[in-house]
Amino acid sequence: MTPELFDQLARDAIGEARDAAATEGYFSAAIDITVDRTPHPAAVTLQVVEGEPTRIASVDIGLDGPATENAAGIEAIAEIRRQWLLPQGAIFRQRLWDSAKERAVATLAASPFASAHLASSEAAIDPDARRADLKVAIDSGPPFFFGGLAITGLSNYDLSLVRNFSTLTRGEPYSLRSVQEYVRRLTNTGYFASVQAAIDPDPATAAEATVKVGVIEAPPKRIEAGIGYSTDTQFRANLTYRDVNIDGHALRFSAEARYESLAQVGSLRFDWPPDDTRWANAVLAQVERTDLNDLITKTATIGFRRTSIEERNQWQFGIGGIYDQQFPLGASEVISHALYIDAQRAWRRTDDLLSPTRGWMAVLAVGAGIPGVSSLGFGRVVGHVQGWLPLGDSNELTARAEGGAVIASTRIGVPSTLLFRTGGETSVRGYKFDSLGVQDGQATVPGRYYAVGSVEVTHWINDFWGLATFIDAGNAVDSLADFRFALGYGVGARVRTPIGPFRIDIAYGQDARQVRVQFSIGISF
Numbered sequence: 001m002t003p004e005l006f007d008q009l010a011r012d013a014i015g016e017a018r019d020a021a022a023t024e025g026y027f028s029a030a031i032d033i034t035v036d037r038t039p040h041p042a043a044v045t046l047q048v049v050e051g052e053p054t055r056i057a058s059v060d061i062g063l064d065g066p067a068t069e070n071a072a073g074i075e076a077i078a079e080i081r082r083q084w085l086l087p088q089g090a091i092f093r094q095r096l097w098d099s100a101k102e103r104a105v106a107t108l109a110a111s112p113f114a115s116a117h118l119a120s121s122e123a124a125i126d127p128d129a130r131r132a133d134l135k136v137a138i139d140s141g142p143p144f145f146f147g148g149l150a151i152t153g154l155s156n157y158d159l160s161l162v163r164n165f166s167t168l169t170r171g172e173p174y175s176l177r178s179v180q181e182y183v184r185r186l187t188n189t190g191y192f193a194s195v196q197a198a199i200d201p202d203p204a205t206a207a208e209a210t211v212k213v214g215v216i217e218a219p220p221k222r223i224e225a226g227i228g229y230s231t232d233t234q235f236r237a238n239l240t241y242r243d244v245n246i247d248g249h250a251l252r253f254s255a256e257a258r259y260e261s262l263a264q265v266g267s268l269r270f271d272w273p274p275d276d277t278r279w280a281n282a283v284l285a286q287v288e289r290t291d292l293n294d295l296i297t298k299t300a301t302i303g304f305r306r307t308s309i310e311e312r313n314q315w316q317f318g319i320g321g322i323y324d325q326q327f328p329l330g331a332s333e334v335i336s337h338a339l340y341i342d343a344q345r346a347w348r349r350t351d352d353l354l355s356p357t358r359g360w361m362a363v364l365a366v367g368a369g370i371p372g373v374s375s376l377g378f379g380r381v382v383g384h385v386q387g388w389l390p391l392g393d394s395n396e397l398t399a400r401a402e403g404g405a406v407i408a409s410t411r412i413g414v415p416s417t418l419l420f421r422t423g424g425e426t427s428v429r430g431y432k433f434d435s436l437g438v439q440d441g442q443a444t445v446p447g448r449y450y451a452v453g454s455v456e457v458t459h460w461i462n463d464f465w466g467l468a469t470f471i472d473a474g475n476a477v478d479s480l481a482d483f484r485f486a487l488g489y490g491v492g493a494r495v496r497t498p499i500g501p502f503r504i505d506i507a508y509g510q511d512a513r514q515v516r517v518q519f520s521i522g523i524s525f
Helices: 003-023 071-082 094-109 159-163 176-187 203-208
Strands: 030-036 043-049 055-064 117-126 131-139 146-152 192-199 209-217 221-230 234-243 252-260 263-271 279-292 295-308 313-328 334-350 359-369 378-391 395-407 438-440 443-445 449-460 465-477 486-497 500-509 514-521
Touching: 003 030, 003 043, 003 094, 055 071, 071 094, 094 117, 094 131, 146 159, 146 203, 176 192, 176 209, 203 209, 295 443, 313 443, 334 378, 465 500
Parallel strands: 055 131, 146 209
Antiparallel strands: 030 043, 117 131, 192 209, 221 234, 234 252, 252 263, 263 279, 279 295, 295 313, 313 334, 334 359, 359 378, 378 395, 395 449, 438 443, 449 465, 465 486, 486 500, 500 514
């Protein structure tokens, strides 16, 4: 290090510091540098006085092209303006300016306007007035429409396997969300280690954009083992064997054994791939034992289900046989059986299926135990609705309501799995799992009616971490005249993960007069 080079670097540091301050919105920062050559090596002190920041005075987001006259385009434009990262009054920061432009183009490109691009942008900075005027122009390009599928990477499966998991219809407007949900649907099957799908955003192909799907097949056989803990059923160990091509025609088989402190389950399941109508069939056999709140249950189930693959508008139909034994402490044993048929409809209108931040979901299920082949004929209905609403840039409101009823003269003769108990992390926090129900002897047994409601507000510190406050209310009873809401409330932490939101809560159950720490992951849909 020569003295000349040292002095040059010191002078350069003034300009570099000024540029660094400007990227954070401080365009009038005072920079001073001093050098003390007494020690060896010399001591360099760089002093930065930021001054007043430059703030956004105006934002002009202009869009050209057919998107301004298209419903999906208009919705995307509204989303661009709603999510703009540098609103009026905010401090200008270069990284946010770059990110805001990228997000704006990506939001429009996720709609039918896949070739959207930035036509021009300008950030006019007045350091003396400490104001920034932003101007962005985005060219939407033409609307794109789905064409056919071009599938590569298959060696053990027929092309129809990948094609029948698709809900992308030729001639429909392009949507990145639809493509991503198709990829996730294929990934979740276990057939593939990797799935990629995209269109070519060339305006020349807009009228019929081919979706190019590339897959890498996974080994068909897998053994999984795990240990864990949940606040509902405590310690867990599980062992699962899967074969996604047990018959050479993509029939999936799984066998699972799960031991938990309060519940033990063994199950066998066969899943057929969807047919040309986009419906999939499954057969399940399961035995389960639970020991919850002084009630031991032993249940055996065998059933058939038929499910549509489209998650946002999903139908399910099922028929199954259930044999159930209940052993309440201090009360009589109850044995019941049922031939149960049911239908379920789900509506999912959210921005994301795994970690929603806006929109709503609802599920309605109706079923019946067939008289003559069930120990008691009965009807059953269950409804569940949940909504998410952003409150400003960093707050979110979540509200949930659910309820159900078994229509019968008595609960005796109805299998316990079709009756209702509540309480726990995913229902009424502050109470033990399934501790809210009907008292029979010393046990809490399930009743014919239940209702649960919850309101939660989350403040997101950043894109991944948040703090929440909540109040839950719910109960399960055998007679509507006996219904009274049990309250639980508290605070918690939230983490967004690739498999859904992770929650850890500290909740106080008002009736139980107890504070409980509870956690869960994912959403109950």
